[in-house]
Amino acid sequence: MTVAKPLPHDAAHLHVTGQARYVDDIPTPKGTLHLAFGLSSIAAGRISSIDLDAVRTAPGVVGVWEAKDLPSDCDCSPSAQDEPMLSGATIHYLGQPIFLVAATSHLAARKAARLGQISYAERDAILTIDEAMAADSRFEDGPRIWEKGDAGEAIDTASRQISGVIEMGGQEHFYLEGQSAMALPQEGGDMVVHSSTQHPTEIQHKVAHALHLPMHAVRVETRRMGGGFGGKESQGNALAIACAIVAASTGRPAKMRYDRDDDFMITGKRHDFRIEYRVGFDDRGVISGVEFEQYTRCGWAQDLSIPVADRAMLHADNAYHLPNARIESHRLKTNTQSATAFRGFGGPQGMLGIERVMDHIAHNLGLDPVDVRRANYYADEVSGGQPPAPAAPPRSLTGKMNEQDIASRGSEELVTNTGATEAVAAQTTPYGQVVEDFILHEMTDRLLNSAGYGARRAAVLGWNAGNSVIKKGLAFSPVKFGISFTLTHLNQAGALVHVYQDGSIHMNHGGTEMGQGLFQKVAQVAADRFGVPLEMVKITATDTGKVPNTSATAASSGSDLNGMAVKAACDTIRDRMANHLASLHQCDAREVVFADGQVSVPGETY
Incomplete structure (x- = not known):
């Protein structure tokens, strides 16, 4: 079967010979204009005065646009229509685009964009999770809370309790090919856009909106990207819209690419999180109840923060059965770049929270962290493991669980290894999904045996006992990850x-x-x-x-x-x-x- 063969990448020979064309490699028509944004130098405040005369008279400059010059709001948001391409009078983050320059070369546009004279009425910026919580600066009226069972009671009555906090920073996608786009005006006002994007239809939608065109008048083409990792799911919108606006206004092709420093300043990163937890467990490390508070720093605009924060909640259990759980999520608005999609889309942050809990329990009990993790796995149906006693049905204190709410789920049936179908209280995740086909026990056995985990752990312990400064470590983590879109x-x-x-x-x-x-x-x-x-x-x-x-x-x-x-x-x-x-x-x-x-x-x- 052709479909089963491990074949080379279809463009491998083009990649290694440098022949693969990315947006910046497409030959540009004569007269193509090159664009750059003029960026804010403060994180929060209002523009008191703006003088762009030096920009307009800079060598090679053909045109300059402020927010008031645009044909529409030119919204760049994938979700809440809260992300205008240019700031207008209000500044929301350091590096926010304020004006747009079109020039005869990329270098001329970048140089001119730095000549704007802007005065600000600066105000205190909300930058941290603590500052956002103190100001109640958030994207929803309050925290989103999902519950299963009575976590507080389970923790309070457990033989052992621990609590803690873990903080994780954001990340830059650092795709090798930066953000880029090119717009080619067509007859009748139509527009063709080449974009380095993971979502051509969204580019089409946003460009059509900005130009007051039907979507059939905008065609978007993407041959390849030099990496995306989620950073080109929504962050390419601004470049494509800018190119289309200039192309429509001047009748000339327009091209834009961020140099790496501008890319770092303008575009969103992975969401950074703080997760606080309280856990009750027994002497074997088996969790009876857990409470998580997840704080998500979303940035100045909503972007994809709501589903990212949702997915962090959805992965708060990772591969472990939590009979009683409470997960509280705060989606915080700050004066920073609008955090965006990044590989895992919130899942890694949620999993890191429960993995920290497992390590904390293991340290508290002096047990091998692998043993604690295995003790908390969902029951193994293949080997006939029995599910735990039923917990109270999951509920959402906000009424916003998931697109497929658990209200449609009645009594569950579990097929055991004997082939008989028995009515049982099936294991469910904290968000109400029935766990089926759980084979992680067998997978763990095979992995630990093939990796020689026991011998390697003994070697690490021996090394650490004999060395007071340089230490070694060995870790194992399972993953239960949900693919596809939650919408x-x-x-x-x-x-x-x-x-x-x-x-x-x-x-x-x-x-x-x-x-x-x-x-x-x-x-x-x-x-x-x-x-x-x-x-x-x-x-x-x-x-x-x-x-x-x-x-x-x-x-x-x-x-x-x-x-x-x-x-x-x-x-x-x-x-x-x-x-x-x-x-x-x-x-x-x-x-x-x-x-x-x-x-x-x-x-x-x-």
């Missing part, structure tokens, strides 16, 4: 497949290529469905003019969603071919075989 309707994809007269296949789908090899994987699906060699299949750039209304390539879902969309499209065409040949040869369509680059029916091969 259910985003779990969809589309594909466009052409089969030509010579048997070659041309294909587009809604996913974007950012180095993960998605195009090759999806091409393998098509080759497999038609029974042809892989070289007969070509996938070209992701294009909103070919596959509309796509979801972002994110949430570990790109291969699954787009691969199945291509499979469905290929099967539709293949079935039409089979039915036609069956009617010609008066045979059953199931007798038509697609294999080895040929189509065969009884007695004939095409």
Whole structure:
């Protein structure tokens, strides 16, 4: 099967020879303008005065735009329409774009953007979690709380209790290719946008909104990105909108890319968290109750902070059964860059909280942390482990649990290893999902044995006992991670497949290529469905003019969603071919075989 072969990346030879084209490599038409933002030098306040005369008269400058010069609010937000491209009078974070410069070269635009004379009425900025809590600066009316059982009572009555706090900072995505976009004006006011983005449809939507155009007048193309990691899910919006505004205003192509220093200043990072916890457990380390308070520093605009914070809550249990749990989440608004999607999308932060709890329990009891973790796993259905006693049904104090609320869940059924179906109180996560097919016990056994964990741990303990300064460590952590989007309707994809007269296949789908090899994987699906060699299949750039209304390539879902969309499209065409040949040869369509680059029916091969 072609689909099962570990093949090289489809553009590997282009990558290593430098021939792979990214947005900044696309040959620009004559007269292309280059853009840069003028940035704020304070974190919070209002603009008292602004003088851009020196910017307008700088060498190579063609145009300068302030917020009042734009055709619309030019909103860049993926969610709450709270993120204008240019600040207007109010400054929300250090490095916020205030004005836009178009010049004849990238360097001229950057130099000119630093010549603006701006005076501010500065105010105290809210920068930290503590400052945001003191000011009650948040994106929701209060904390979001999910509960299962009575965690407070379980902790108070446990034989042992601990409490603690862990703080984790944000991260810069540091994709090798920075943010970039180019807009090419078309006849009739239409616009073509090349963007380094994980979400071409969102770019299309935002550009159309900014220009007061229907979405059919904007076409967005993305051939590849030099890395994304979530940082190009929404953060490319501002560049694409800026290019489109300038292109529409001047009738000239417009291009923008952030140098690394501007990228660091303007774009959002991973959300930094503080997680406080209180835990009750027994002498074996088995948790009877846990309380988490998660504080999320979201930045100045909402961006994707609400679902990120939700996912941190969803992963607060990681791979462990928590019979009584209370998870409280604060989504805090601060005068910093708007934190955004980053690999794991809140999941790593939530998992780090419970992993810290496991290590704290192990230290408190003097046990091997692996033993404490295993003692708290969900019960192993495969080996016949019995689920714990039922806890009170989960509930949400805000009424906002998840898109699929647990209200639809009645009594559960669990299939045991005997094959019999018994009505039992199934194990559930703190958010109410029934845990099935839990095989982490067997996986842990195999991993620890193959890694030689026991011998390596003994060696580490021996080293540490004999060395007072340099210490070694050895850690093990399980992961139970939910893929796909928590907003259910985003779990969809589309594909466009052409089969030509010579048997070659041309294909587009809604996913974007950012180095993960998605195009090759999806091409393998098509080759497999038609029974042809892989070289007969070509996938070209992701294009909103070919596959509309796509979801972002994110949430570990790109291969699954787009691969199945291509499979469905290929099967539709293949079935039409089979039915036609069956009617010609008066045979059953199931007798038509697609294999080895040929189509065969009884007695004939095409």
